Amino acid sequence: MIVVTGATGHLGRLVVQDLLDRGVPAGEIVAAVRTPDKAADLAASGVQVREADYDRPETLAPAFAGADRLLFISGSVPGARLPQHHAVVDAAKAAGVGLIAYTSILKADTTTMLLAADHRATEARIRETGLPHVFLRNGWYLENYTERLTDTLRNGAILGAAGDGRLAAAARADYAAAAGAVLTSDGPVNVAYELAGDESFTMAELAAQITEHSGTPVTYRDLPVDEYATTLTGFGLPPEAATVIADADAGIARGELTTDSRDLSRLIARPTTSMPDAIATTLNN
Structure with missing residues (x-):
């Protein structure tokens, strides 16, 4: 039995679908979710749905009971994430899961990005x-940029603090396929895969591709890290979130969101989705 936490989230749903596409019987997949009502479609397809709320530790071990393999998708709220994660890990241990696969962050053991601290712990x-x-x-999702394309085209600019640093982003579906490959194979354990896109790009190159594919001029405007954080706060982001996002851009400038590992394309047995292809697909949908 394979348990997927956060199964109604963007990544979780893609993982469940990937498992089904690989031929895993629906009845052998458990969607462990905070709000079971939001997983009605998964239940209708035959997937087991169990309540698993990271903020309610008593729900976790029962949700993981009988799991041969558990995909632990990390929480999304900096500050609240570490106690949530400890609860999930402790419950996995109590339930005796056969394998725990955890969605961490690129270069978790070496990066200095603020975002990495919870993952490292x-x-x-x-x-x-x-x-x-x-x-x-x-690594970074291409959707971090393609899902904001409408606003980017309206404003004619991408703001950031990444300088001319390169990042190797991939599509969310690529990362989901990697998780599916690990959960359904007898590959090595007690290992870390550095997952990122095959091709890296700068923010200026991203802006140039958006311009080329849309016909609307878009430029990249680089800001000092503190100014970028202040700008994000002005857009309505909470100060803590703005600081983390700006710091991540500083990480891009330092080369902390790119890798030559090719672990992702090897796991999914195909090239990763390219940034230009992701832009073209988004604009054509």
Whole structure:
């Protein structure tokens, strides 16, 4: 049995679909979700749905009971994430799961990005359990940029603090396919995969591709990190979130969101989605 946490989220749904596409029987997949009512479509397809609320630890071990493999998709709220993650890991240990695969962050053990601290601590907690594990160290999603294309085209600019740093982003579906490959194979355990796109790009190159594919001029405007954080706060982001996002751009400038590992394309047995293709697809839909 394979349990997927956060199964009604963007990544979780793609993982469940990938497992089904690989021929895993629906009845052997558990969608562990905070709000079961939001998984009615998954239940209708035959997938088991169990309540698993990271903020309610008592729901976790029962949701993981009988799991041969558990995909632990990280929480999304900085600040609240670490206690949530400890609860999930402890419940996985209590339930005796056969393997825990955790969606971490690229270069979790070396990056200095603020965003990585919770992931690094979670990886350590998982190691302490002694459970067989795989760390899926996901890089940036192309959707971080394509899902904001309408606003980007309206404004004619991308703001950031990445300088001329390169990042190797991939589509969310690519990362989901990597998770599906790990969950359905007898590959190595107690390993970390550095997952990112095959091709890297700068923010200026991103702006140029948006311009080329849309016909609307878009430029990249680079800001000092502090000014970028202040700008994001002005757009309505909470100060803590703005600081983390601006700091991530600084990480891009330092080269912390790119890798030559090719782990992602090897796991999914195909090239990763390219940035130009992602832009073209979004504009044509």
